[in-house]
Amino acid sequence: xxxxxxxxxLLFVFPLWKITLEAPQYPTPLGxxxxxxxxxxxxPHDIKNINLMNHYVGMxxxxxxxxxxxxxxxxxxxxxxxxxxxxxxxxxxxxxxWFIMMVMVSTAGLIDFYIxxxxxxxxxxxxxxxxxxxxxxxxxxxxPPFFGSKDILNFTAHSYPQLGAYxxxxxxxxxxxxxxxxxxxxxLKA
Amino acid sequence: xxxxxNPMLVLFGLALVFTSCGDQKxxxxxxxxxxxxxxxxxxPGEHDEFYAxxxxxxxxxxxxxxxxSGRLFKVIPVFSQDAEKAWGYNEETKxxxxxxxxFVPWDDSHHPDISQTNGELDGRxxxxxxxxxxxxxxxxxxxxxTTEIIEIPNSAGNHSSSFVTENTExxxxxxxxxxxxxxxxxxxxEYKGNFKGALxxxxxxxxxxxxxxxxxxxxxxxxxxxxxxxxxxSHGWFFFTTxxxxxxxxxxxxxxxxxxxxxxxxxxxxxxxxxxxNGGGTKMPSNYAHNVYNEETHTATSTMKKEVLVVxxxxxxxxxxxxxxxxxxxxxxxDPSGEYIVGNGKLSADLTVHxxxxxLDAIEGKKYDGDAYGIPIxxxxxxxxxxxxxxxxxxLHTEFDGQGNAYTTFFIxxxxxxxxxGTWEVVDRQPCFYSVGHLMIPGGNSRKPFGKYVLAMNKIxxxxxxxxxxxxxxxxxxxxxxxxxxxxxxxxxxxxxxxxAAGIAxxxxxxxxxxxxxxxxxKHEYGITSDADVRVERNGKxxxxxxxxxxxxxxxxxxxxxxxxxxxxxxxxxxxxxxxVPHGVSIIGAxxxxxxxxxxxxxxxxxxxxxxGVWPFYCTDFxxxxxxxxQGYVRVSPANSNIDLxxxxxx
Ligand SMILES: [Cu+2]
Numbered sequence: 001x002x003x004x005x006x007x008x009x010l011l012f013v014f015p016l017w018k019i020t021l022e023a024p025q026y027p028t029p030l031g032x033x034x035x036x037x038x039x040x041x042x043x044p045h046d047i048k049n050i051n052l053m054n055h056y057v058g059m060x061x062x063x064x065x066x067x068x069x070x071x072x073x074x075x076x077x078x079x080x081x082x083x084x085x086x087x088x089x090x091x092x093x094x095x096x097x098w099f100i101m102m103v104m105v106s107t108a109g110l111i112d113f114y115i116x117x118x119x120x121x122x123x124x125x126x127x128x129x130x131x132x133x134x135x136x137x138x139x140x141x142x143x144p145p146f147f148g149s150k151d152i153l154n155f156t157a158h159s160y161p162q163l164g165a166y167x168x169x170x171x172x173x174x175x176x177x178x179x180x181x182x183x184x185x186x187x188l189k190a
Numbered sequence: 191x192x193x194x195x196n197p198m199l200v201l202f203g204l205a206l207v208f209t210s211c212g213d214q215k216x217x218x219x220x221x222x223x224x225x226x227x228x229x230x231x232x233x234p235g236e237h238d239e240f241y242a243x244x245x246x247x248x249x250x251x252x253x254x255x256x257x258x259s260g261r262l263f264k265v266i267p268v269f270s271q272d273a274e275k276a277w278g279y280n281e282e283t284k285x286x287x288x289x290x291x292x293f294v295p296w297d298d299s300h301h302p303d304i305s306q307t308n309g310e311l312d313g314r315x316x317x318x319x320x321x322x323x324x325x326x327x328x329x330x331x332x333x334x335x336t337t338e339i340i341e342i343p344n345s346a347g348n349h350s351s352s353f354v355t356e357n358t359e360x361x362x363x364x365x366x367x368x369x370x371x372x373x374x375x376x377x378x379x380e381y382k383g384n385f386k387g388a389l390x391x392x393x394x395x396x397x398x399x400x401x402x403x404x405x406x407x408x409x410x411x412x413x414x415x416x417x418x419x420x421x422x423x424s425h426g427w428f429f430f431t432t433x434x435x436x437x438x439x440x441x442x443x444x445x446x447x448x449x450x451x452x453x454x455x456x457x458x459x460x461x462x463x464x465x466x467x468n469g470g471g472t473k474m475p476s477n478y479a480h481n482v483y484n485e486e487t488h489t490a491t492s493t494m495k496k497e498v499l500v501v502x503x504x505x506x507x508x509x510x511x512x513x514x515x516x517x518x519x520x521x522x523x524x525d526p527s528g529e530y531i532v533g534n535g536k537l538s539a540d541l542t543v544h545x546x547x548x549x550l551d552a553i554e555g556k557k558y559d560g561d562a563y564g565i566p567i568x569x570x571x572x573x574x575x576x577x578x579x580x581x582x583x584x585x586l587h588t589e590f591d592g593q594g595n596a597y598t599t600f601f602i603x604x605x606x607x608x609x610x611x612g613t614w615e616v617v618d619r620q621p622c623f624y625s626v627g628h629l630m631i632p633g634g635n636s637r638k639p640f641g642k643y644v645l646a647m648n649k650i651x652x653x654x655x656x657x658x659x660x661x662x663x664x665x666x667x668x669x670x671x672x673x674x675x676x677x678x679x680x681x682x683x684x685x686x687x688x689x690x691a692a693g694i695a696x697x698x699x700x701x702x703x704x705x706x707x708x709x710x711x712x713k714h715e716y717g718i719t720s721d722a723d724v725r726v727e728r729n730g731k732x733x734x735x736x737x738x739x740x741x742x743x744x745x746x747x748x749x750x751x752x753x754x755x756x757x758x759x760x761x762x763x764x765x766x767x768x769x770x771v772p773h774g775v776s777i778i779g780a781x782x783x784x785x786x787x788x789x790x791x792x793x794x795x796x797x798x799x800x801x802x803g804v805w806p807f808y809c810t811d812f813x814x815x816x817x818x819x820x821q822g823y824v825r826v827s828p829a830n831s832n833i834d835l836x837x838x839x840x841x
Contacts, residue, residue, distance in 0.1 A: 044767070045767035045768060052740070052768070056815065
């Protein structure tokens, strides 16, 4: 359980998610890592160059910082502390509660990510240089995929979780495993 | 590089690479029927195996080709103004063409040579000589741009240049035309005994590559034609061919062809270096330009140097010897082992090869055949290693494949001849179309040649290409030398006259090639690193515009308050930080070239508006989907108007 509580801390080291944009003119694709507290270039200046591309269709610049970069790290630290207290002091039932809490927190994070992506892809400058419409006449959005790959105009966008996300997931899963072990142990003792 | 998500893909890719290598080797060895087209075909998107840096001769530049395809990638401006790249036109690079004669917009570039470490090409720099107004330039291969030019005082016809020693300790520049030193008003027919031939040793800083004249060896007034460094066992020596040992000053075609033998001058530069380091030599008043381009300020500075250290060869006993060599030798070439020194006697029917070991023995035994101006002449028979008998007519230049073979060009009989070192037997000959000058094997000028191709550079093409009026292209020809017999693979046209070339495996160079200049590191006096610094300043009649450019606009793009009679400096910074997104700029009626500005770089052009009006400027390099919109206006008012300076972008 201690391990379960500590694993999500690796989010401060490894990126959570990565969005990659491929196009023929970019033999080295443009890429952006999403860390729990930062956006980072996959290669130098990638975010600047993504912004430069996207301004033609009226997308906003990727901000240097978003409120989530403050909230999420605090959330992870709090849940880790709670996890550690539970690991050392509480019985296995609490392991399950921690697991449920983590699943909820993570889901909230993912929903937030989706909302940001949707807004980023759809809240376009009305004075956009190039305006594209869908076949039904509605304004075309440029939301990158939430998970997986998708063609957006001349780009193919990929969006996949990274090592940080796997650490978080692993930690959460370990919490559940710890719960079952704790349960088994208790049953044996009894 | 593309990042592979799946390690299996990477393994698969590596497997492909290894497989294809294996196939290539098989293809090269002993294929009975070969397909020249296949051998030079580099598929779209694939890279050539070698870079070839080919001199432009009277174009003054150096062009970059890929081998084996013969595709031209870039013409690097060196000694001549180039409006395409604003070289010598923008304020930043004008100082690069400064000399003691003032601004010289042209030269005749001859012999590129690539820097070496331990006798092998290291791919850091290419050096090339300007022949007419003696200069040596250095091209930095991280940017493929000329970053330093040093003028050579006391020299004229800077031809036996610019060859580097085994660790790039020195780049050497020898004079072809001897001249009075110091220059003075004197009768031409008093040449003999009075003119001098300066051999200049320019040290190259091992850290930053900075060039500095270490010393000039003041030799007798012969013509010093070509040179090469010793390597391996002969490292520490330098060899120069001479002609006109007759010291004629008129009708040289006859008068300089009378002596049966001229000389190869063997110079023990390590000995002279030691002499100089111990305070030897004489400081001579002089005046020559040293021009350095700074990559952080994106600006060149020119400094006039006032002194040069001169060494009299007879003051350093044991440092300089003459090796008699038949008939006005041109190329002076040292084999990869450093043992053989080939003298390509251009009016001789034979090729003369001297032995370094025998030369040392002869010096040891003091077996001299007299002296010339106090410099000992060794006996021809004592230093001769062998003679390649009757290989062709008019031998000019020899290079080596590292497998014991030498390849010599013959101008008059228009051919490349392959022969064996040591046995001196001719192995093969192939015609050239026509009148070949130099040849080049990548790395052929080092301890470790890449003996796969030889590139012959021809002086005449006549009917080889579609005619283009009286002036037709010059050309190079590529031969496969991987087998016993040479095979002509390709003809390709060149820029200007290809006197000589230097080649190197692309892998050594391409990984170091810069993609952009870091905007944060931009220290240009008038550069800006953010749009917040965009402004226009007036200083009397001078107006300085601090302008930015990024896809797809200039900032500012509307400027008012400029007056007729102003001198307007456009200092334009390309704010892009993406690979291959240059922008250009010019304005109607500018009496200079455009600017072509790389990401992160700042360049400046001057505009002196002559009429009131509203004058457009625009981006001259198709940069983006909105390139056509990348434009702006400058309002010019009469000289006496009182409109204040203002500037803007967007409403
Ligand atoms: Cu542009």
